[in-house]
Amino acid sequence: MYVYGPVPSRRLGRSLGVSPIPLKTCSYNCIYCQLGQKGRVQVRRESFYPKEEILSDIGKIVNSPNIDYITFVGDGEPTLCKDLGWLIGQCKEKWHKPVAIITNSSLLSMEDVRHDLKNSDVVLPSLDAGNEEVYRTINRPHGSIGFEEMLQGLVDFRKEYSGKIWLEVMLVKDVNDSDKSLMEINDAIKQVKPDRIYISVPIRPPAKPGVRPPEPGRIIRAHEIFGTILDLTDYESGEFGFDNYPDARTAIIEICSRHPLREDQARDIETRFSESGNIDSLLSDGSLVRVEYQNMAYILPNNFIGIPSQNI
Ligand code: SF4
Numbered sequence: 001m002y003v004y005g006p007v008p009s010r011r012l013g014r015s016l017g018v019s020p021i022p023l024k025t026c027s028y029n030c031i032y033c034q035l036g037q038k039g040r041v042q043v044r045r046e047s048f049y050p051k052e053e054i055l056s057d058i059g060k061i062v063n064s065p066n067i068d069y070i071t072f073v074g075d076g077e078p079t080l081c082k083d084l085g086w087l088i089g090q091c092k093e094k095w096h097k098p099v100a101i102i103t104n105s106s107l108l109s110m111e112d113v114r115h116d117l118k119n120s121d122v123v124l125p126s127l128d129a130g131n132e133e134v135y136r137t138i139n140r141p142h143g144s145i146g147f148e149e150m151l152q153g154l155v156d157f158r159k160e161y162s163g164k165i166w167l168e169v170m171l172v173k174d175v176n177d178s179d180k181s182l183m184e185i186n187d188a189i190k191q192v193k194p195d196r197i198y199i200s201v202p203i204r205p206p207a208k209p210g211v212r213p214p215e216p217g218r219i220i221r222a223h224e225i226f227g228t229i230l231d232l233t234d235y236e237s238g239e240f241g242f243d244n245y246p247d248a249r250t251a252i253i254e255i256c257s258r259h260p261l262r263e264d265q266a267r268d269i270e271t272r273f274s275e276s277g278n279i280d281s282l283l284s285d286g287s288l289v290r291v292e293y294q295n296m297a298y299i300l301p302n303n304f305i306g307i308p309s310q311n312i
Contacts, residue, residue, distance in 0.1 A: 003060070045080055070098070167192060173218070
């Protein structure tokens with residue numbers, strides 16, 4: 001299944017998520033990634049799945065009420081999908097819904113990627129570093145991608161793209177939250193000239209042990225240095241859409257295979273289906289595991305943990 005939700009999104013309201021790529025297929029291997037440690041790091045664009053199948057999956061849910069955006073987000077980096085431009089065009093033509101793309105920015109240096117995104121309404125790129133060293137530490141990109149090349153891709157995209165750019169900066173304690181790092185990131189932001197800047201911090205269990213959100217004082221300092229910021233440092237709220245799921249068990253497994261799910265949200269899902277016992281039985285048979293992060297309990301699939309990355 002390529003489509004999930006609609007899910008509550010802090011930036012996009014009720015967002016119908018579309019993942020046109022296999023789980024954790026990405027050009028980065030970020031230390032804060034919520035998709036676990038296993039994965040494939042690549043820069044080669046591919047048609048991972050038949051594009052018509054993806055479109056047909058979107059078509060089954062897209063007319064659910066209150067969908068604010070069709071969001072290509074991927075369980076990794078969605079611009080790795082070679083068919084992204086076609087999919088965006090088809091969504092706009094068939095359903096006239098706003099289309100958003102969440103990207104890590106790494107492939108915007110490729111002309112075909114920038115071209116593919118041109119019909120979308122909003123692009124939400126990441127920019128977590130202001131120099132090569134921090135970039136390598138926090139994003140751990142594929143060996144062929146350099147910081148300057150990535151930044152130039154973002155700058156070129158800004159010049160060519162007529163939609164909105166909502167830039168996101170993920171701040172990690174002791175990695176990119178010093179004054180020096182924040183000022184270098186701000187220099188890079190000024191070159192990109194986004195329509196909005198969001199600051200974000202790790203709120204779900206990260207790929208690398210020890211990754212923590214900055215102290216509140218550092219977040220305030222980031223506000224001062226970056227100027228106006230809409231803050232993503234809080235938890236998302238709102239209801240998941242369940243029209244696509246036959247029962248609570250399927251919904252919980254499907255949603256938490258996309259990202260760690262707060263235990264309270266998982267228990268809400270059971271209540272919505274008037275069911276009980278699913279979570280406890282999935283935890284006791286080892287299909288799901290419970291992980292504590294920042295005093296919050298999350299559940300995630302067992303296979304999210306502990307397999308090293310590959311490079312392609
Ligand atoms: S956080 Fe996003 S960009 Fe970073 S490795 Fe995970 S999927 Fe890729």
